[in-house]
Amino acid sequence: MHIPDGFIDVPTSAVFAGIAAVGVATALKGARTQLDEKSAPLAGLTAVFIFAVQMLNFPVVAGTSGHLIGAALAAVLVGPWAATLALTVVLIMQAFLFADGGITALGLSTFNMSIIAVWVGYGVFLFVKKILPKTKASIVFASAIGALISVPAAALGFTLQYAIGATGTFSVSSVLSAMVGTHVLIGIGEAIITGLTVSAVIASRSDLVYGWKDSKTQLEIRHG
Secondary structure (H helix, E strand, O other), X not given: OOOOOOOEOHHHHHHHHHHHHHHHHHHHHHHHHOOOOOHHHHHHHHHHHHHHHHOOOEEOOOOOEEOOOOHHXXXXXXXXXXXXXXXXXXXXXXXXXXXXXXXXXXHHHHHHHHHHHHHHHHHHHHHHHHHOOXXXXXXXXXXXXXXXXXXXXXXXXXXXXXXHHEOOOOOHHHHHHHHHHHHHHHHHHHHHHHHHHHHHHHHHHHHHOXXXXXXXXXHHHHOO
């Protein structure tokens, strides 16, 4: 889902860069309430893991690519604000050091993966978690569903950007079908990886998993 330079026109790129900048600035403030001395190292490790999995790209259409995102995974492990920052750092490093995604398109990619994917994935996670029993297994399942939905949601974000300011000749309908169809399949793989990763972390250090802390607190309150 890394967008190359010149694929979306400058006005559209500038608008989404501004939106992304506001989102990241807000995340900087919000992350202060989600990170502490214990969780900060986990945020760093999560960013490294996401960096690695995002380097595996699959060509889709019109010069764009698809790949695992890791947004829901990061949101569940370290919280959505910190996840937005982690994804943004990863995207910046990929663009400047590896030319993976255009510099002028960085705001577009940040909006899709650091904001849409993170917050849609985390929102779905919260919804699924709310209707399930407050157990660790529920956290794992909810995180997998959040990951599954977050990937095509980010693809829809790109399709919107393409519809607004595309410089290419591919039709919006062809881009929509290719991007969403491919990213639904990628989302299945991401759901599996997210579920396995959250399961491993919550089994060994559940105190570090942001998505489990609220459930644990509610259980403690309920049982007095």
